[in-house]
Amino acid sequence: MSRAEADDRRILVVGIGNPDRADDAIGPAVLGLVAEQLALRALGARARPAGGSAPRAPLPPCRLVVLPDPMRLVDELDGCELAIVVDAVVAAGPGAQQPGAVLLLGTGQGQPALPVAPDPTAGGTHGLGLPAALELARALGRMPDRVAVVGVVAQQLAPGAPMSAQVRAAIPTAAMQVVGLLATEAAADALHPGDPPPWLPHPVGTLDP
Amino acid sequence: MSTAPRELTVPMLARVEGEGGMHVVVQDGRAVEVQLRIFEPPRFFEGFLRGRSYLEPPDITARICGICPVAYQFSACLAIEDACGVVVPEELRLLRRLLYCGEWIESHALHVFMLHLPDLLGYDGAIEMAADHRGLVESALRMKRAGNELMTVVGGRSVHPVNVRVGGFHRLPEPAALRALRPMLSAALDDALAAVPLLARQEYPDLEQPHLYVALDAGHGYPLESGAALVTSSGLTVPVSSFGTHIVEHQVGHSHALQGRFDGQPYLVGPLARYSLHFAALSPVAQQVASAAGLGRTCRNPFRSILVRLVELVHALVEALAIIDAWDGAPVAAVPVEPRAAEGHGATEAPRGLLYHRYRIDGSGTILAAQIVPPTAQNQPAIEADLRAVVEANLGLDDEALTRACETAIRTYDPCISCATHFLRLTVDRR
Numbered sequence: 001m002s003r004a005e006a007d008d009r010r011i012l013v014v015g016i017g018n019p020d021r022a023d024d025a026i027g028p029a030v031l032g033l034v035a036e037q038l039a040l041r042a043l044g045a046r047a048r049p050a051g052g053s054a055p056r057a058p059l060p061p062c063r064l065v066v067l068p069d070p071m072r073l074v075d076e077l078d079g080c081e082l083a084i085v086v087d088a089v090v091a092a093g094p095g096a097q098q099p100g101a102v103l104l105l106g107t108g109q110g111q112p113a114l115p116v117a118p119d120p121t122a123g124g125t126h127g128l129g130l131p132a133a134l135e136l137a138r139a140l141g142r143m144p145d146r147v148a149v150v151g152v153v154a155q156q157l158a159p160g161a162p163m164s165a166q167v168r169a170a171i172p173t174a175a176m177q178v179v180g181l182l183a184t185e186a187a188a189d190a191l192h193p194g195d196p197p198p199w200l201p202h203p204v205g206t207l208d209p
Numbered sequence: 210m211s212t213a214p215r216e217l218t219v220p221m222l223a224r225v226e227g228e229g230g231m232h233v234v235v236q237d238g239r240a241v242e243v244q245l246r247i248f249e250p251p252r253f254f255e256g257f258l259r260g261r262s263y264l265e266p267p268d269i270t271a272r273i274c275g276i277c278p279v280a281y282q283f284s285a286c287l288a289i290e291d292a293c294g295v296v297v298p299e300e301l302r303l304l305r306r307l308l309y310c311g312e313w314i315e316s317h318a319l320h321v322f323m324l325h326l327p328d329l330l331g332y333d334g335a336i337e338m339a340a341d342h343r344g345l346v347e348s349a350l351r352m353k354r355a356g357n358e359l360m361t362v363v364g365g366r367s368v369h370p371v372n373v374r375v376g377g378f379h380r381l382p383e384p385a386a387l388r389a390l391r392p393m394l395s396a397a398l399d400d401a402l403a404a405v406p407l408l409a410r411q412e413y414p415d416l417e418q419p420h421l422y423v424a425l426d427a428g429h430g431y432p433l434e435s436g437a438a439l440v441t442s443s444g445l446t447v448p449v450s451s452f453g454t455h456i457v458e459h460q461v462g463h464s465h466a467l468q469g470r471f472d473g474q475p476y477l478v479g480p481l482a483r484y485s486l487h488f489a490a491l492s493p494v495a496q497q498v499a500s501a502a503g504l505g506r507t508c509r510n511p512f513r514s515i516l517v518r519l520v521e522l523v524h525a526l527v528e529a530l531a532i533i534d535a536w537d538g539a540p541v542a543a544v545p546v547e548p549r550a551a552e553g554h555g556a557t558e559a560p561r562g563l564l565y566h567r568y569r570i571d572g573s574g575t576i577l578a579a580q581i582v583p584p585t586a587q588n589q590p591a592i593e594a595d596l597r598a599v600v601e602a603n604l605g606l607d608d609e610a611l612t613r614a615c616e617t618a619i620r621t622y623d624p625c626i627s628c629a630t631h632f633l634r635l636t637v638d639r640r
Binding site: 018020068069071072074075132135136139140141160 | 253254257272319323334335336337339340343346347350353354357367368369
């Protein structure tokens, strides 16, 4: 593997979900906006106008992958140091966040597992849920040093139904969260090459759209 | 004097595809009530399809299931092509068979090694099993990946393929891309063969069930991507177009899924039925695996279905390699399919069993009626019968052990309960 290929594998951004199941489409939708932002940043860095404001720092090279099945994540994590995963979250019980709320959770090698809700139906709509896929990766020695999960609380997951207004409104917030994590990585790498930034405890918190 | 009823409830069964529940009531040593409660999105899809173009079912119905989209696509294609009086050329049938092999490889590798095997080896799930059997889980992921890659090359992507259309494919795969799959498929075959001794030496509960077996005929080899007729273990041969004459779906109060019955009796579709009806059509390598695994020419024990799936996994890998080796391209990627006012029927063998589609279209190609009968709905009465047998044979077990036995029995069927929703609630309650 070339140095460039290894750099590309170092950071993985994943959107999980089924585009045809209402709010489960949030992962692919957020990845679309993140891809747009990455392209704009790359263009902006190359085309800085004379005398214009300083361009925003380029984001680090990364792979963007949309997965309908969280189990595929186990393969994608191989060789990865930082994974940012966007997925729909089913929040249940007293104190559950409102649909459209954006949550940020962290795990990774040497870190505790993601908190799994006692009701497994709150784990998502996939056969092998995201927490299970990550723990399988850990058991196989493929857990990245750092995993950030950007979760968007879903309202509905019915087959064929459109995305709810609340979750649609959360797409920019979730996408900016991903871009912010990448920017933090780039800044930390510039200041202290090879020394990753301090990692997220979990849960980090809720960001209102 | 009768004893107090014993009600068993398990709210959630893991490692199955679908959402539903089960309720068992035991009284006087008998399971007086066994209900498998499931939700079934295909019912909604039948509604979505009315008023749509006759060219749309392959893409729309593929969305019913993330595990077996190819099955939905090809059953839909066959039914529409039947209505329009078209049979695709042999090369395209073979390409369909190749894509279908990818789906079987992916689905069977997942079920055998990640969903069913943890029960046999005494683990809660694949994660716990991976701690002690890392190499086995790694090999399962390799096999699944081989199926995914095959689906990507032939189908355009590994889940919900986009290359399938009524009449054939949107484009033919490059022969070099097909040949490039060979090392991965060969390695997957080695992985599958290496697992045979481990599975062969496990202890399987004794349970012989007398279900009527139903599968497609073996006109094109071991039943898979097409078939003209259904065959049964009672010796019947029924044209696919007569599916509705023999198989009638009933609504039951405890389930959203309609339950199928064949001439009024419960029946079973899927690996056990295919294997027992068509052992002779398996490849020699697959037959040798069956022998090494301790299987006879038929199998009536649902707990041993993991061995049958392993045999079918080997068969699918062997067939995929053979089709790739012989592939010499096709003159066209698809043949024209003009609409006409008619009804068409199509059936293929999804990993979990027979999947039937029926469409009625008008002269302009608008769909007037659609019917989709997935395998798990057909198997529901047989699964309930097996659960009853498991409960009554294990009444001495405490609640926890009996519950686990029930969960294991359900998982042997690899139920794709909703083909889109993903959890089964199992409730076992003793009173």
